[in-house]
Amino acid sequence: MKVFTALEAKNRFGKVIDAAQREPVTVTRQGRPSVVIVSAEEYERRQSRAWRNLLAVMEQTGRYAAEQGLTEEALDQLLADES
Template identity: 60%
Template sequence: MLSFTANQAKTQFGDLMTKAQREPVSITRNGRPAVVVVSAADYEVIEQLKLEALRTRLAHSIAQMEAGQVQDGEAVFDELMKDL
Protein backbone atom coordinates (compact mmCIF):
# COMPACT_ATOMS: atom_id res chain seq x y z
CA MET A 1 0.00 0.00 0.00
CA LEU A 2 1.28 3.43 -0.85
CA SER A 3 1.78 5.88 1.97
CA PHE A 4 1.71 9.67 2.17
CA THR A 5 2.38 11.88 5.14
CA ALA A 6 -0.44 14.27 6.01
CA ASN A 7 1.65 17.14 4.65
CA GLN A 8 2.33 15.29 1.38
CA ALA A 9 -1.38 14.47 1.05
CA LYS A 10 -2.19 18.16 1.43
CA THR A 11 0.40 19.42 -1.04
CA GLN A 12 0.02 16.55 -3.53
CA PHE A 13 -3.72 16.02 -3.31
CA GLY A 14 -4.22 15.50 -7.06
CA ASP A 15 -1.51 12.84 -7.12
CA LEU A 16 -3.05 11.20 -4.05
CA MET A 17 -6.44 11.02 -5.75
CA THR A 18 -4.92 9.53 -8.90
CA LYS A 19 -3.04 6.87 -6.95
CA ALA A 20 -6.10 6.06 -4.79
CA GLN A 21 -8.02 5.21 -7.97
CA ARG A 22 -5.64 2.26 -8.45
CA GLU A 23 -4.98 1.15 -4.87
CA PRO A 24 -5.62 2.21 -1.27
CA VAL A 25 -3.31 4.97 0.02
CA SER A 26 -2.39 5.26 3.69
CA ILE A 27 -1.98 8.74 5.15
CA THR A 28 0.16 9.04 8.24
CA ARG A 29 0.22 11.73 10.89
CA ASN A 30 3.18 11.98 13.23
CA GLY A 31 4.52 8.73 11.79
CA ARG A 32 1.36 6.76 12.57
CA PRO A 33 -1.36 5.57 10.19
CA ALA A 34 -4.30 7.99 10.41
CA VAL A 35 -6.57 7.21 7.44
CA VAL A 36 -6.74 5.18 4.26
CA VAL A 37 -8.05 6.72 1.04
CA VAL A 38 -9.78 4.37 -1.39
CA SER A 39 -11.55 4.89 -4.68
CA ALA A 40 -15.32 5.38 -4.70
CA ALA A 41 -15.66 1.99 -6.44
CA ASP A 42 -13.64 0.24 -3.72
CA TYR A 43 -15.67 2.00 -1.02
CA GLU A 44 -18.91 0.75 -2.59
CA VAL A 45 -17.52 -2.82 -2.64
CA ILE A 46 -16.56 -2.55 1.03
CA GLU A 47 -20.02 -1.26 1.95
CA GLN A 48 -21.69 -4.04 -0.07
CA LEU A 49 -19.55 -6.68 1.69
CA LYS A 50 -20.52 -5.25 5.08
CA LEU A 51 -24.20 -5.35 4.11
CA GLU A 52 -23.92 -8.94 2.88
CA ALA A 53 -22.21 -9.99 6.12
CA LEU A 54 -24.97 -8.34 8.14
CA ARG A 55 -27.67 -10.06 6.07
CA THR A 56 -25.94 -13.43 6.51
CA ARG A 57 -25.74 -13.02 10.27
CA LEU A 58 -29.34 -11.88 10.44
CA ALA A 59 -30.50 -14.88 8.38
CA HIS A 60 -28.53 -17.18 10.68
CA SER A 61 -30.10 -15.57 13.75
CA ILE A 62 -33.60 -15.89 12.28
CA ALA A 63 -32.96 -19.57 11.50
CA GLN A 64 -31.79 -20.13 15.08
CA MET A 65 -34.90 -18.40 16.42
CA GLU A 66 -37.17 -20.49 14.21
CA ALA A 67 -35.40 -23.63 15.47
CA GLY A 68 -36.15 -22.59 19.04
CA GLN A 69 -32.60 -21.55 19.81
CA VAL A 70 -33.63 -18.19 21.23
CA GLN A 71 -30.97 -15.78 22.39
CA ASP A 72 -31.08 -12.50 24.25
CA GLY A 73 -31.72 -9.80 21.63
CA GLU A 74 -29.38 -7.30 23.24
CA ALA A 75 -26.51 -9.81 23.17
CA VAL A 76 -27.15 -10.51 19.48
CA PHE A 77 -27.08 -6.82 18.57
CA ASP A 78 -23.98 -6.25 20.71
CA GLU A 79 -22.25 -9.01 18.73
CA LEU A 80 -23.38 -7.49 15.42
CA MET A 81 -22.14 -4.04 16.40
CA LYS A 82 -18.63 -5.37 17.03
CA ASP A 83 -18.20 -5.90 13.29
CA LEU A 84 -19.63 -2.57 12.14
Protein backbone atom coordinates in the same frame (compact mmCIF):
# COMPACT_ATOMS: atom_id res chain seq x y z
CA MET B 1 -0.13 0.26 -0.30
CA LYS B 2 1.08 3.80 -0.92
CA VAL B 3 1.86 5.94 2.10
CA PHE B 4 1.88 9.75 2.22
CA THR B 5 2.54 12.03 5.13
CA ALA B 6 -0.25 14.51 5.86
CA LEU B 7 1.90 17.31 4.44
CA GLU B 8 2.61 15.33 1.25
CA ALA B 9 -1.08 14.53 0.89
CA LYS B 10 -1.97 18.19 1.27
CA ASN B 11 0.65 19.37 -1.22
CA ARG B 12 0.11 16.55 -3.73
CA PHE B 13 -3.59 15.83 -3.37
CA GLY B 14 -4.01 15.06 -7.08
CA LYS B 15 -1.35 12.35 -6.82
CA VAL B 16 -3.07 10.94 -3.73
CA ILE B 17 -6.37 10.72 -5.61
CA ASP B 18 -4.68 9.07 -8.59
CA ALA B 19 -2.97 6.54 -6.33
CA ALA B 20 -6.21 5.79 -4.46
CA GLN B 21 -7.87 4.87 -7.77
CA ARG B 22 -5.42 1.95 -8.00
CA GLU B 23 -5.01 0.89 -4.37
CA PRO B 24 -5.78 2.11 -0.84
CA VAL B 25 -3.56 5.00 0.30
CA THR B 26 -2.50 5.54 3.90
CA VAL B 27 -1.96 9.07 5.18
CA THR B 28 0.22 9.38 8.26
CA ARG B 29 0.45 12.01 10.97
CA GLN B 30 3.50 12.16 13.17
CA GLY B 31 4.66 8.85 11.73
CA ARG B 32 1.48 6.94 12.54
CA PRO B 33 -1.32 5.89 10.17
CA SER B 34 -4.17 8.39 10.41
CA VAL B 35 -6.56 7.63 7.54
CA VAL B 36 -6.87 5.33 4.57
CA ILE B 37 -8.22 6.69 1.31
CA VAL B 38 -9.92 4.34 -1.15
CA SER B 39 -11.64 4.92 -4.47
CA ALA B 40 -15.40 5.41 -4.53
CA GLU B 41 -15.71 2.08 -6.37
CA GLU B 42 -13.75 0.24 -3.66
CA TYR B 43 -15.79 1.95 -0.94
CA GLU B 44 -19.06 0.88 -2.57
CA ARG B 45 -17.77 -2.67 -2.98
CA ARG B 46 -16.83 -2.85 0.69
CA GLN B 47 -20.15 -1.36 1.82
CA SER B 48 -22.07 -3.83 -0.32
CA ARG B 49 -20.06 -6.75 1.07
CA ALA B 50 -20.65 -5.55 4.64
CA TRP B 51 -24.43 -5.31 4.06
CA ARG B 52 -24.53 -8.79 2.50
CA ASN B 53 -22.62 -10.19 5.48
CA LEU B 54 -24.93 -8.46 7.95
CA LEU B 55 -28.04 -9.78 6.20
CA ALA B 56 -26.59 -13.30 6.14
CA VAL B 57 -25.89 -13.18 9.89
CA MET B 58 -29.39 -11.85 10.57
CA GLU B 59 -30.95 -14.62 8.51
CA GLN B 60 -28.81 -17.27 10.21
CA THR B 61 -29.70 -15.89 13.64
CA GLY B 62 -33.40 -15.89 12.75
CA ARG B 63 -33.24 -19.52 11.59
CA TYR B 64 -31.39 -20.54 14.75
CA ALA B 65 -33.92 -18.73 16.95
CA ALA B 66 -36.80 -20.45 15.14
CA GLU B 67 -35.11 -23.85 15.52
CA GLN B 68 -34.84 -23.18 19.27
CA GLY B 69 -38.55 -22.37 19.44
CA LEU B 70 -38.24 -18.62 19.90
CA THR B 71 -41.47 -17.07 18.64
CA GLU B 72 -42.40 -13.40 18.20
CA GLU B 73 -44.56 -13.67 21.32
CA ALA B 74 -41.74 -15.17 23.38
CA LEU B 75 -39.35 -12.48 22.16
CA ASP B 76 -41.86 -9.76 23.05
CA GLN B 77 -42.16 -11.27 26.53
CA LEU B 78 -38.38 -11.42 26.97
CA LEU B 79 -38.02 -7.81 25.92
CA ALA B 80 -40.90 -6.71 28.15
CA ASP B 81 -39.25 -8.40 31.13
CA GLU B 82 -36.11 -6.28 30.59
CA SER B 83 -37.89 -2.94 30.97
